[in-house]
Amino acid sequence: MDLVFDENDFFGCCGSARFAKEMALASPFVSLEDAISAARDIWFNKVDVNGWLEAFSAHPQIGGTHSSAPASGISAEWSKREQSTALATATNSSLQELSEWNARYRQKFGFVFLICASGRSTEEILAELKRRYPNRPLLEFENASQEQMKITELRLAKLFTTRATDSSPAVK
Amino acid sequence: MDLVFDENDFFGCCGSARFAKEMALASPFVSLEDAISAARDIWFNKVDVNGWLEAFSAHPQIGGTHSSAPASGISAEWSKREQSTALATATNSSLQELSEWNARYRQKFGFVFLICASGRSTEEILAELKRRYPNRPLLEFENASQEQMKITELRLAKLFTTRATDSSPAVK
Numbered sequence: 001m002d003l004v005f006d007e008n009d010f011f012g013c014c015g016s017a018r019f020a021k022e023m024a025l026a027s028p029f030v031s032l033e034d035a036i037s038a039a040r041d042i043w044f045n046k047v048d049v050n051g052w053l054e055a056f057s058a059h060p061q062i063g064g065t066h067s068s069a070p071a072s073g074i075s076a077e078w079s080k081r082e083q084s085t086a087l088a089t090a091t092n093s094s095l096q097e098l099s100e101w102n103a104r105y106r107q108k109f110g111f112v113f114l115i116c117a118s119g120r121s122t123e124e125i126l127a128e129l130k131r132r133y134p135n136r137p138l139l140e141f142e143n144a145s146q147e148q149m150k151i152t153e154l155r156l157a158k159l160f161t162t163r164a165t166d167s168s169p170a171v172k
Numbered sequence: 173m174d175l176v177f178d179e180n181d182f183f184g185c186c187g188s189a190r191f192a193k194e195m196a197l198a199s200p201f202v203s204l205e206d207a208i209s210a211a212r213d214i215w216f217n218k219v220d221v222n223g224w225l226e227a228f229s230a231h232p233q234i235g236g237t238h239s240s241a242p243a244s245g246i247s248a249e250w251s252k253r254e255q256s257t258a259l260a261t262a263t264n265s266s267l268q269e270l271s272e273w274n275a276r277y278r279q280k281f282g283f284v285f286l287i288c289a290s291g292r293s294t295e296e297i298l299a300e301l302k303r304r305y306p307n308r309p310l311l312e313f314e315n316a317s318q319e320q321m322k323i324t325e326l327r328l329a330k331l332f333t334t335r336a337t338d339s340s341p342a343v344k
Binding site for chain 1: 216217218219220221222223224225280281282283308309310313314317
């Protein structure tokens with residue numbers, strides 16, 4: 001059975017309005033793989049650079065809780081869960097250092113440091129931020145778009161799992 | 173003798189406020205080559221992606237006369253001269269086709285089609301626009317930034333030539 005999602009569901013996976021609209025047009029999907037394949041095509045080939053910046057701005061700073069754009073409730077909730085390993089492994093001083101480097105990163109590149117944080121410790125995230133910081137703006141823009149795609153894939157998987165459980169006859 | 177330029181001069185060469193500010197800080201330059209070398213470093217390593225979009229928006233559409241941002245007088249005048257070959261070789265129908273493709277390009281990529289037009293005919297520009305149109309947004313963003321740099325280099329050269337002539341004792 002095809003699962004039906006709307007624009008809002010997809011906007012929670014990736015905060016670009018164009019992405020959400022194109023995903024809704026391309027749905028329903030026969031499988032998660034099918035949805036991910038469509039998402040990759042839309043994200044890399046159809047969403048323009050302004051749409052990428054729009055999606056980046058929907059993320060809170062790693063270690064922080066506020067995004068510069070109003071995120072949907074589900075997106076904010078997911079960000080928190082994706083950062084749960086980082087937060088569990090954080091000390092006050094490592095959070096302070098992360099916050100300082102985040103500010104430096106945003107100052108240089110003009111958007112938030114994006115990383116698929118699932119399962120990563122604060123130390124790992126900080127090391128990756130420092131490694132990426134010297135990059136040229138264009139390369140970092142591309143890195144951020146790749147990380148956004150990883151986050152989107154994880155969130156699509158959650159969306160499918162949740163909806164399949166919700167709509168399963170066994171639990172109705 | 174070092175030639176002295178200010179932020180406004182550099183902003184006319186490339187419409188990113190950050191670029192103009194950094195160039196003013198890096199000046200005076202001992203030669204045009206020295207200025208171009210600084211300009212390349214600033215444009216590719218220091219100006220962020222928002223600054224690139226800002227600079228792109230200072231250009232009128234090829235074949236058109238209006239930029240989406242208010243260009244300085246000198247920038248508008250230079251755009252006109254850079255497009256003089258294109259305009260001299262244009263027919264009504266080729267200008268019409270260029271205008272349609274420009275709109276299509278802007279619709280897909282979110283910024284104006286940028287090309288260093290000096291010495292190029294309308295036909296050549298149109299062929300290049302059609303060749304680049306199928307590109308991924310990120311690649312086209314990079315292409316536009318390379319074209320912007322070529323335009324900036326030509327304008328810096330004009331700036332140096334004009335100022336050297338103006339300040340030459342022989343013509344005073």
